[in-house]
Amino acid sequence: MGDPWPDLGSRMSEAAGTLTRMSIVTELSERLPGRVHGPGTPEFDAGRTVFAGPGEAEAVVRPSSADEVATAVRVATSAGVPLTVRSGGHGSDPVAGGIVIDLAELSGVELADGGLVHVGGGAHWGDVASALAPHSLGITSGDTGDVGVGGLALGGGIGWLARTHGLTVDILREVEVVTAAGEVLIANDAQHRELFWALRGGGGNFGVVTRFTFEAAPVDGLVGGHVRFDQSDVRAVLRAWRDVMAAGPDELNSTLLVMPQLMPEMPAGPQLAVALLGSEAELRRLLEPLLSLPSVTEVALAPVAYADLLEESPPGKPPFRLVGGNGFVPDLSDEALDVFLRALDREIPTMLMLRALGGAFSRVPADATPIAHRDGQALLAVNGILPPDATDEQVAAARVATDAALAFTSGEYSNFTPDFGEEQLAAIFPPPTLERLRRVKAEVDPGDVFRASHHIAPAR
Ligand SMILES: Cc1cc2nc3c(=O)[nH]c(=O)nc-3n(C[C@H](O)[C@H](O)[C@H](O)COP(=O)(O)OP(=O)(O)OC[C@H]3O[C@@H](n4cnc5c(N)ncnc54)[C@H](O)[C@@H]3O)c2cc1C
Structure with missing residues (x-):
């Protein structure tokens, strides 16, 4: 004889789950009046949406004090409901159910x-x-x-x-x-x-x-802007940039971005974004090896306010698949730069970004913070740009050149690593750092309530 109540068990636990979730939202609303936002409200939609796109949530709580945050945490944890914390919403991991604590207030x-x-x-x-x-x-x-x-x-x-x-x-x-x-x-x-x-x-x-x-x-006396180059001699740009930054003072900061031609109206080639705490004349003198290259197409340098250096972010995740990664480059050798160049020189459109480090970044001891790769002279991000439905073969082909470039790096920068798992954790943190983080986690969050994008489980 067949089961007269097919799926009864799972339907009962589903119903119990729904009841629990409803009572949590009710309890939160009672404990934090006016702070809990459900589906259909702008606060709910904003709270469950991050750069990666909208996700699932039962409710969004907008506390206005640390004590209100503590109340929301206690209610959610005592009911065993997942918690997500939101600040600016530019994370790469969509919200996956439960309660969002949105810190907008x-x-x-x-x-x-x-x-x-x-x-x-x-x-x-x-x-x-x-x-x-x-x-x-x-x-x-x-x-x-x-x-x-x-x-x-x-x-x-x-x-x-x-x-x-x-x-x-x-x-x-x-x-x-x-x-x-x-x-x-x-x-x-x-x-x-x-x-x-x-x-x-x-x-x-x-x-x-x-x-x-x-x-x-x-940040008074800041001067900055950009310099663009055509694609005629990217090798010379990479080498001159490396030399300029190695000789430059700590007050000189820059990022070199090399973009492929993605649209006809978009200029391809290296673009330097630069800022110096100093004078415009000093900046031009420091940049001379770059400014004198024949491939320069545009120079725009002028005094600038720090707040004006900050850009607006693009409206959302770009509609393509990035295949590659990032890492700290301890030695910007000629060999390394040539391999970076080869990653660009191929049929798969590839973007390369070098953020200058060294200076004050490198004087911090490796164990002073969990960011241990302090010998980095630059952070490299190199990505093949593929359609969202790229085949495994296309992905594998893109990886050949990006992996060759990343072989000159050590570690990864977590904020630029959009994939999550043990493999990524091992790339971001050296083993002693990760063990120390797991020990702290076991002390302050033994129940593993906070499962952030790069989730660190407690030491057992
Ligand atoms: C357009 C763009 C530009 C970027 N530029 C840079 C850059 O120049 N330099 C750089 O270093 N990174 C940069 N990033 C990466 C950025 O630092 C990460 O994506 C970061 O996680 C975004 O933080 P958020 O608060 O906006 O995101 P959210 O999605 O709000 O938060 C991300 C995660 O951080 C945790 N979190 C946030 N706030 C708190 C809190 N107060 N308490 C506890 N946990 C919290 C949560 O786990 C959350 O899931 C950029 C990202 C984008 C999309």
Whole structure:
């Protein structure tokens, strides 16, 4: 005889799950009136959407204090519901169900004594730069204004002033963090030191950071802009750029981008984005080996405000598949640059980006933060640009040249690694660093509540 109640068990547990989720949303709404947003509201749609696209969620909570964050964490964890934390929403991993804690209401920027700046965990870098501009101050961070302080800072933060002041985490002095147990802690060099270490590059695995305290620096007298080149001698551009940056002072920061011709109206070839804390004459003198190349097509250099260096991000994930990766380049040797060049010189359209490091970035000891590859003279990102439905053969062909280029790198930068798993974790963190991160995780989040994109499981 057949089962009279087919699938009864799974239907009952599904119904129980639905009831549990409904009661969590009800409980959250009672505990945090006006802060919980469900389907059909703009807050819900904004909260469940990141750069990678919209995801699934039961509800979006917008707390306005660390205590409210703690309440949301306690309610969600006691019911065993997945939690996602959202700052600027530029992460690469779509929201996958449960409760989203959207920190949009925690976006204040407050100047304190001694050049310290308290920044809410949900602020955007453009807002931070604008708020500090009247004080002639800036914080070394990314190059895009609408990226969130939370995700970028917890992953490291490579931006315009990386050679001058290091990574964003290198000038982080303190965090206020809500743990999985719903405790509000202050972590710095004097208390909760291991947690503070882990939060400077270990991502969103250890709690919800509601407030960052950074040490800002003067950004007066900034000059910058761009230089474009045609494709006639990319080798000469790569070598001259390497030499200019190696000889230049820490105050000189730049990124060299080499784009293929994707559209007829889009110029292909190397483009240099550059900024110097100094004068325009000094910048032109430092860049002379590049500016004197016959392939130069455009030079635009002028005084610039730090806030104006930050760009707007593109509207969403580009409609193609990027195949390749990133890594820190300890030695920009002629051989390495020639292999990078060969990655460009092929039928698969390929983009290459070199962000200059060295300087203050490289003077931080390897074990001072989870970002250990401090000998990097540049961060290389190299990607073949394929259609979204590329075949396995096309992907494999694209990888041949990008892998050859990446062989000259060590480690990976987590914020630029859009794939997630143990293989990526092993590439991002050297084994002792990863073990240390897992030990911190076991201390502060033994139940593994915070499963950020680059998920670090607790040590057992
Ligand atoms: C257009 C664009 C430009 C970029 N430019 C740069 C750049 O110049 N330099 C650079 O270093 N990176 C850059 N990135 C990468 C960027 O740093 C990461 O994608 C980062 O995760 C985005 O942070 P977010 O807060 O905007 O994203 P979100 O999607 O809000 O957050 C990403 C993840 O971080 C965690 N998280 C965020 N805030 C908190 C918090 N307060 N507490 C706990 N966990 C939190 C969560 O796990 C979340 O899933 C860029 C990305 C894009 C899309």
